[in-house]
């Protein structure tokens with residue numbers, strides 16, 4: 001069996017930048033990760049199932065049926081964010097002082113490597129406290145399409161979604177929603193602005209209203225997860241300095257709390273906006289996560305980690321599974337603060353410890 005370290009390095013070396021973020025990159029990266037994992041599982045004779053989610057972008061599944069009443073799913077995503085600001089080749093994994101550097105190293109190829117290794121180890125032993133499913137899913141960084149597709153057919157008493165949690169079990173996190181706010185006007189020569197309709201003005205009014213909404217939310221702390229947040233992070237509008245702009249738009253990012261629904265949040269925002277701006281249907285939406293820690297499998301995993309459970313601001317595949325009725329938590333080696341940065345890395349000691357935690361979790365009582 002290949003050691004986890006080699007598997008992690010091999011996975012980092014596969015360029016799997018999300019084609020949803022950078023359509024100009026090879027769209028095959030996620031499929032290449034699946035092909036690598038299929039070959040890895042093939043050696044001890046395990047079959048994998050590939051299911052295409054988006055054109056050329058599959059999910060991969062493998063199952064170990066030990067005839068147990070419960071099933072645990074180990075799921076991690078195959079895509080990464082781009083790495084334009086990286087010094088050197090971000091896909092050439094460098095090992096320095098016991099740490100592996102490279103794009104995707106902690107987000108989430110370390111989790112993929114640990115999950116694959118633990119799955120293969122359970123197969124080799126021929127027993128585990130529950131049946132296991134391994135899932136490698138696409139499109140986490142830009143849309144959750146992989147986990148949404150997986151959630152429609154997976155059976156699980158617990159899903160462990162791999163993300164860098166520093167080995168803590170994450171049971172609660174905020175949700176995310178992103179949408180475009182648009183205003184339409186009528187262009188004309190800027191020497192006669194009264195003949196046109198300037199689309200930037202209503203958008204500016206709307207942005208100020210959203211800023212006020214963000215301030216109101218910032219005082220509404222709930223459920224120990226902090227507050228909802230809202231930010232306007234990109235604006236676009238106009239075509240030339242001497243043309244009255246016919247259109248203007250802004251990208252809005254909302255971080256929601258458990259219990260929030262997309263409809264209710266959008267209704268609340270709409271009620272504060274001028275009628276001449278339009279909220280377009282969200283292009284990204286992931287719910288918040290709130291998994292009870294007294295579920296026996298969750299308790300067992302927290303005990304195996306020997307660390308206190310945590311909550312987080314960022315959204316993950318776990319909430320997608322959870323919304324589909326599959327109890328889910330997040331767990332994996334690495335530090336989320338390094339994910340998406342030009343210093344992304346994962347300490348090998350944490351990779352080994354993550355594997356030991358899963359081993360304790362898997363062990364028969």
Ligand SMILES: [Zn+2]
Nearest residue numbers: 107141339340
């Ligand atoms: Zn990420």
